[in-house]
Amino acid sequence: MKKIFQIALGIIAAIGGYVDIGDVVFNTQAGAIFGYRLLWAIPVGLLGIMVFAEMSGRVAAIAKKANFELITEHYGRRLSLLTLVASLVLTFFTLAAELGGVGLVLTLFFDGPEQTFMLIGAVAIAAAAWFLSFDAIERVFGYGGLLLLVFVAAVIHQGPDWGAIGGGFVPEGDNALLYWYFAVGLIAAAFMPYEIYFYSSGAREEGWTEKDLGINRANAIVGYGLGGLLAVALLITATQVFQPEGVDPSHLSTVALGAQASFGETGLLLALAGLLFAIGGAAIDTCFSAAYNLAQHQGWEWGKSAGRPRRWTATWLALFAGGYAVVATGIDPIELTEYAVVLSVVALPLTYLPILLVAGNREVMGEHANGPVARVLGWAYFGVICVLTVAAPVLLVATNGGGG
Amino acid sequence: MPERSTACRASGRHAALAAVVVALAGCGGPITGGELRRGVDTLGATAAEGRLVALGVAQDRTKTTFVRTAARDLADDAQHEAEKLTDAEAGPRTAGARDDAVALAQDIDSALGDLEVAPADRPGARDVARRLDALSKRADALAERL
Numbered sequence: 001m002k003k004i005f006q007i008a009l010g011i012i013a014a015i016g017g018y019v020d021i022g023d024v025v026f027n028t029q030a031g032a033i034f035g036y037r038l039l040w041a042i043p044v045g046l047l048g049i050m051v052f053a054e055m056s057g058r059v060a061a062i063a064k065k066a067n068f069e070l071i072t073e074h075y076g077r078r079l080s081l082l083t084l085v086a087s088l089v090l091t092f093f094t095l096a097a098e099l100g101g102v103g104l105v106l107t108l109f110f111d112g113p114e115q116t117f118m119l120i121g122a123v124a125i126a127a128a129a130w131f132l133s134f135d136a137i138e139r140v141f142g143y144g145g146l147l148l149l150v151f152v153a154a155v156i157h158q159g160p161d162w163g164a165i166g167g168g169f170v171p172e173g174d175n176a177l178l179y180w181y182f183a184v185g186l187i188a189a190a191f192m193p194y195e196i197y198f199y200s201s202g203a204r205e206e207g208w209t210e211k212d213l214g215i216n217r218a219n220a221i222v223g224y225g226l227g228g229l230l231a232v233a234l235l236i237t238a239t240q241v242f243q244p245e246g247v248d249p250s251h252l253s254t255v256a257l258g259a260q261a262s263f264g265e266t267g268l269l270l271a272l273a274g275l276l277f278a279i280g281g282a283a284i285d286t287c288f289s290a291a292y293n294l295a296q297h298q299g300w301e302w303g304k305s306a307g308r309p310r311r312w313t314a315t316w317l318a319l320f321a322g323g324y325a326v327v328a329t330g331i332d333p334i335e336l337t338e339y340a341v342v343l344s345v346v347a348l349p350l351t352y353l354p355i356l357l358v359a360g361n362r363e364v365m366g367e368h369a370n371g372p373v374a375r376v377l378g379w380a381y382f383g384v385i386c387v388l389t390v391a392a393p394v395l396l397v398a399t400n401g402g403g404g
Numbered sequence: 405m406p407e408r409s410t411a412c413r414a415s416g417r418h419a420a421l422a423a424v425v426v427a428l429a430g431c432g433g434p435i436t437g438g439e440l441r442r443g444v445d446t447l448g449a450t451a452a453e454g455r456l457v458a459l460g461v462a463q464d465r466t467k468t469t470f471v472r473t474a475a476r477d478l479a480d481d482a483q484h485e486a487e488k489l490t491d492a493e494a495g496p497r498t499a500g501a502r503d504d505a506v507a508l509a510q511d512i513d514s515a516l517g518d519l520e521v522a523p524a525d526r527p528g529a530r531d532v533a534r535r536l537d538a539l540s541k542r543a544d545a546l547a548e549r550l
Binding site: 257261 | 446448544
């Protein structure tokens with residue numbers, strides 16, 4: 001049982017990337033529009049984030065450095081400041097969207113004014129972040145988010161065409177730019193920078209050492225694997241339920257309908273509860289990530305395990321308040337994540353390069369430096385990240401923001 | 405809800421830059437057949453989704469608060485599409501289809517409004533599901549004309 005709880009960090013970090021408010025809708029749309037044909041994109045991103053998460057946790061355990069400490073050390077003042085600003089803006093707007101998402105799910109549960117539920121949701125999540133220990137946060141929101149496994153059960157319940165699903169994992173070409181737009185989006189979802197900031201800082205919060213390298217591997221493989229599995233399940237459910245009906249998913253409620261189709265009200269409630277924990281976890285994930293980054297860049301004391309250091313704590317509380325103020329304006333949270341993703345493009349390569357450099361450095365990592373497999377995969381995926389950085393804005397313009 | 409079609413909002417992850425590009429490229433002029441078709445497709449998808457929500461009520465497989473909120477969101481989408489189409493300038497070739505699309509949007513809004521008002525009424529929901537099914541087919545037929 002103790003071992004099961006040790007992969008909570010990987011699960012909550014992966015949930016922040018794979019099943020946050022923007023991605024649950026995006027994955028569902030991909031299935032509703034293209035059926036199984038885009039399934040291959042999910043494992044492509046998944047393997048990449050597993051490689052980088054493992055490296056990042058290993059660096060945290062051996063070099064005792066979190067991601068933004070590496071960035072501050074490896075880049076000059078201007079470049080590290082640029083990375084900080086890009087990451088802060090990205091995480092702040094994503095946080096705002098997640099807080100709005102919590103309010104939307106509460107509205108689906110209880111009905112009533114969205115703004116009221118957004119306030120209640122923001123206060124509840126901030127209270128959880130304040131009162132719960134780091135371990136408890138990981139476990140409550142990480143394992144609560146796994147209620148979304150109801151979508152895996154829904155896939156099986158629908159009696160899927162396993163041959164067609166298998167075929168979806170084989171990449172195929174397509175002339176439609178919209179297809180590639182979705183493919184790039186599904187791969188990029190795995191690499192959202194705040195996932196890795198949270199993961200590496202979380203490893204430091206938990207005080208990982210050399211003896212925790214096995215736990216790190218388990219987190220990278222099982223934790224992120226579960227995140228990828230949820231993304232696959234959402235896409236398949238959408239193919240089974242929405243594509244034949246001609247539904248174009250655009251609301252959180254649409255996503256939940258996929259589970260209701262198989263298990264009625266029970267499925268619906270499990271899906272909504274899973275969304276509540278997943279999106280709430282993503283809110284804490286993004287909020288803490290932004291506070292970690294600022295503190296690590298400025299050299300402040302940081303982390304819940306450090307006993308609520310004043311400046312770090314004030315930063316994340318201010319971020320929560322600011323995030324709520326943004327959604328209180330009435331902006332659509334799902335649309336807000338779309339805006340935020342644009343900013344992640346700048347931060348992507350700048351976030352991942354220092355991990356690769358330090359993890360491969362024998363002077364720092366000694367015998368735990370990258371071996372040949374990690375080195376080859378790491379550089380190959382860094383190439384993929386660079387391609388995503390260029391391709392995402394080009395496809396964005398070419399497809400009119402995915403509108404076709 | 406922000407000023408944007410459902411389909412565009414749904415699939416546009418990087419909408420900010422796209423919005424800038426569209427703004428720079430310049431918008432305006434009469435609505436084209438392609439734009440009208442996208443609007444009608446959105447309406448068809450809204451009707452189809454509303455039908456699934458209504459069927460959940462008819463089969464007693466859902467939760468009232470969920471139905472009311474989902475129906476309200478979808479009705480807002482339909483109403484928004486109706487407003488957008490009404491405001492759009494139409495040329496002689498598209499004027500008739502534009503008017504048909506506006507009427508379609510209003511009918512979808514009305515059916516979803518009925519579901520929102522009585523989210524636990526199973527016979528009523530069965531009727532709404534039938535109406536939305538017919539409206540979805542009407543959207544398909546209209547889209548084919550464009």
